[in-house]
Amino acid sequence: MSERVYIFDTTLRDGEQSPGATMNLDEKIRMARQLETLGVDIIEAGFPIASQGDFESVRAIANAVGDVQVAGLCRSVVKDIDRCWEAVKVAKNPRIHTFLATSPIHMEHKLGKTPEQVLVMADAAVRHAAQYTTNVEFSAEDASRSDWDFLVKVTETAISAGATTINIPDTVGYTQPHEFHELIKYLMDNVSNVDKAVISVHCHNDLGLAVANTLAAIRAGARQAEVTVSGIGERAGNAALEEVVMAMNTRKDQYPYETGINTHELFPSCRRLSQIIGQPIPPYKAIVGPNAFAHESGVHQDGVIKNRLTYEIMTPESIGRAGNEIVIGKHSGSHAIRKKVEQLGYSLDDAQLGVLFNAVKELADKKEQVFDEDVEALILEKVFRRRDKFRLADMSVFSGAGEVPPHAAMVLEFGEPGVDADVRTVSEFGEGCVDAVFKSIYSLVGVTPRLVRYSVNAVTEGSDALAGVAVRIEHDGVSAVGRANDADVVKASALAMVNALNRMEKAKEER
Numbered sequence: 001m002s003e004r005v006y007i008f009d010t011t012l013r014d015g016e017q018s019p020g021a022t023m024n025l026d027e028k029i030r031m032a033r034q035l036e037t038l039g040v041d042i043i044e045a046g047f048p049i050a051s052q053g054d055f056e057s058v059r060a061i062a063n064a065v066g067d068v069q070v071a072g073l074c075r076s077v078v079k080d081i082d083r084c085w086e087a088v089k090v091a092k093n094p095r096i097h098t099f100l101a102t103s104p105i106h107m108e109h110k111l112g113k114t115p116e117q118v119l120v121m122a123d124a125a126v127r128h129a130a131q132y133t134t135n136v137e138f139s140a141e142d143a144s145r146s147d148w149d150f151l152v153k154v155t156e157t158a159i160s161a162g163a164t165t166i167n168i169p170d171t172v173g174y175t176q177p178h179e180f181h182e183l184i185k186y187l188m189d190n191v192s193n194v195d196k197a198v199i200s201v202h203c204h205n206d207l208g209l210a211v212a213n214t215l216a217a218i219r220a221g222a223r224q225a226e227v228t229v230s231g232i233g234e235r236a237g238n239a240a241l242e243e244v245v246m247a248m249n250t251r252k253d254q255y256p257y258e259t260g261i262n263t264h265e266l267f268p269s270c271r272r273l274s275q276i277i278g279q280p281i282p283p284y285k286a287i288v289g290p291n292a293f294a295h296e297s298g299v300h301q302d303g304v305i306k307n308r309l310t311y312e313i314m315t316p317e318s319i320g321r322a323g324n325e326i327v328i329g330k331h332s333g334s335h336a337i338r339k340k341v342e343q344l345g346y347s348l349d350d351a352q353l354g355v356l357f358n359a360v361k362e363l364a365d366k367k368e369q370v371f372d373e374d375v376e377a378l379i380l381e382k383v384f385r386r387r388d389k390f391r392l393a394d395m396s397v398f399s400g401a402g403e404v405p406p407h408a409a410m411v412l413e414f415g416e417p418g419v420d421a422d423v424r425t426v427s428e429f430g431e432g433c434v435d436a437v438f439k440s441i442y443s444l445v446g447v448t449p450r451l452v453r454y455s456v457n458a459v460t461e462g463s464d465a466l467a468g469v470a471v472r473i474e475h476d477g478v479s480a481v482g483r484a485n486d487a488d489v490v491k492a493s494a495l496a497m498v499n500a501l502n503r504m505e506k507a508k509e510e511r
């Protein structure tokens with residue numbers, strides 16, 4: 001048996017700190033379930049002391065998943081650790097992850113503490129956490145800019161106090177692969193009780209080296225990698241889970257280690273995250289980007305046709321990328337619908353699947369192709385009975401190059417469809433058609449959110465292509481993503497905004 005490298009996923013904590021990547025409770029739970037399917041060993045679910053919302057979502061995730069370990073982050077102070085334990089203790093396998101800065105600049109300017117005081121704090125924090133559980137992780141924040149011998153002392157102290165994982169973060173993305181390798185090796189060689197803990201690394205991507213540093217550390221003896229799906233995270237992000245795992249899988253000669261990851265779930269995981277946060281996977285993204293397996297040059301195409309291995313070091317199938325997209329139509333059977341529900345991150349029992357199956361068939365009779373958004377809307381409406389508060393009933397848009405500014409007339413239907421529906425109409429000018437449409441919708445709904453992101457992608461090819469629009473909005477401390485596909489970009493934009501505003505209403509009600 002080869003040695004195991006544990007995969008610690010922090011998409012829901014460090015990843016969520018990425019601008020525009022905030023997720024609501026439902027979305028976090030769907031992502032956590034996907035991470036469990038992917039086979040990560042530990043899910044870092046959040047920072048429970050940060051807010052009541054963070055606390056609730058860590059607890060909800062801890063409740064929602066099975067055997068996977070669930071970690072909560074906390075500073076090295078008693079009240080943080082207590083709060084963290086309150087949130088994670090409902091998990092089958094809870095972990096307390098406590099951190100304290102160890103670099104001269106952080107100790108002096110952030111903490112106002114001497115190295116001796118930091119040692120005392122680390123010892124006390126880990127001892128306090130260890131009263132609750134034996135699964136305690138200690139992180140030496142800004143470790144890569146810390147004095148190596150001081151780091152040895154901190155690591156020994158934390159292990160003696162009961163930490164079973166010691167994390168060495170490159171908090172500011174400063175270190176270089178050869179240097180980080182030496183640091184980890186130094187710790188492996190000089191920490192007297194290093195055999196009593198797993199050494200972990202957590203690398204940020206400020207210089208584009210997060211994955212390289214993580215891999216260098218694994219070669220030096222680290223056996224836990226802290227990563228995020230698609231590498232999302234603070235500033236330039238964290239080490240990308242799919243890159244670290246596929247580097248280890250593709251180069252077993254360099255990394256003769258096992259992980260618990262089912263690589264076929266890598267692409268579905270990145271796609272799930274992208275759908276949830278409303279950010280498309282960038283075209284050039286390694287492993288999972290739309291272009292990652294596209295061979296454009298004639299020489300490459302010729303080589304790949306003769307033998308794929310001439311230009312492909314791994315296959316799209318191995319990361320779950322080919323033949324995985326289930327298209328729902330009127331001939332889809334219950335098996336396909338069950339799979340689609342799983343892909344969307346919902347778990348329904350047989351009775352609920354029956355209700356959904358009938359609803360999908362009914363819709364497919366009227367509509368040639370049923371999109372993911374349609375299935376999701378049916379799950380919420382027919383299974384969970386959460387009907388949208390308002391729907392797009394009609395719209396007309398004027399766009400010109402002359403004197404008259406672009407304007408839109410929008411008709412929204414509120415309440416129960418049919419006789420009781422309240423139909424409201426408004427018309428607004430805008431800088432362009434989409435602006436006029438959004439202003440009209442805001443005026444009808446009575447909310448003007450901040451538009452954090454608006455993206456349009458061609459889902460199919462040609463000028464009649466389906467446009468996939470994603471919007472992310474924020475209002476009153478709540479954010480929501482809305483998505484829609486339509487052959488008309490402006491209509492897709494209107495539908496996506498209506499979708500986002502409905503989700504925001506639901507999130508506010510939940511709050």
Ligand code: KIV
Nearest residue numbers: 099139141142169171
């Ligand atoms: O980057 C960092 O140092 C962190 C720690 C809290 C682990 O995120």
Ligand code: ZN
Nearest residue numbers: 014171202204
């Ligand atoms: Zn971090």
